Amino acid sequence: MDTQTTTTLLVHAIDPARLAAVYDTGTDAHGNRLLRLAATGEGEPLRCCLRFAEPGEQIALISYAPFDHPSVWTEVGPVYIHAARCAGYTPNGRLPEQLSSGPRVLRTYRDDDSMNYEHNTVVTNDADLAPIIERLLAEPDVATVHVRSLAPQCFHYSVKAGSAYAGRPAA
The missing domain is CATH 3.30.1490 (Dna Ligase; domain 1)
Incomplete structure (x- = not known):
């Protein structure tokens, strides 16, 4: 057989230590303040816990680069996270x-x-x-x-x- x-x-998912720094400072690694909003529930993927946001759930938009070291492939883009710390993934x-x-x-x-x-x-x-x-x-x-x-x-x-x-x- x-x-x-x-x-x-x-x-x-996004490294919890990197997320902690965002929550502690209120800014992402690129100096942008957390942009807090209510989720529409129409497909906002949360990169902190790797699920879609529920309608009305408090989320935030930040700039994020998957690489945390110098690399020519470092790209910064917008991602959704919970507006407050969550249990993560x-x-x-x-x-x-x-x-x-x-x-x-x-x-x-x-x-x-x-x-x-x-x-x-x-x-x-x-x-x-x-x-x-x-x-x-x-x-x-x-x-x-x-x-x-x-x-x-x-x-x-x-x-x-x-x-x-x-x-x-x-x-």
Whole structure:
């Protein structure tokens, strides 16, 4: 009997220490004051806890760059977070449920954080992103995948491959 092997996906929301600095100072890392607003509930993805905001929930818009070190691939863009600290995202080896399908842009990066243009992928439909990301992370020259929105290409979260585990027997 064959056993199906699945890759554990190590999903990273905005680093809690970087978020703490934003909440403590009231400004993002680029000097912008927190822009607080009530969520419409029409698709504001929260990068602190990796879910969509509920209508009326207090959220904030900040500028964010996924890389916290010098890199020519450092891009700063707007992202939503809760207006006040939340419990954050608890990794579970899978993609966050509400942000696990397309449409999305999947940007791939090597171990040295240089972008790997060869494997960047555009998902134009509502496909499940997990198998696509698993395939990308199986490439020997892909260490990290950044999941971004399709049109504005705003950062959602990053994913690395964890250890593989044996799943249920394959049919």
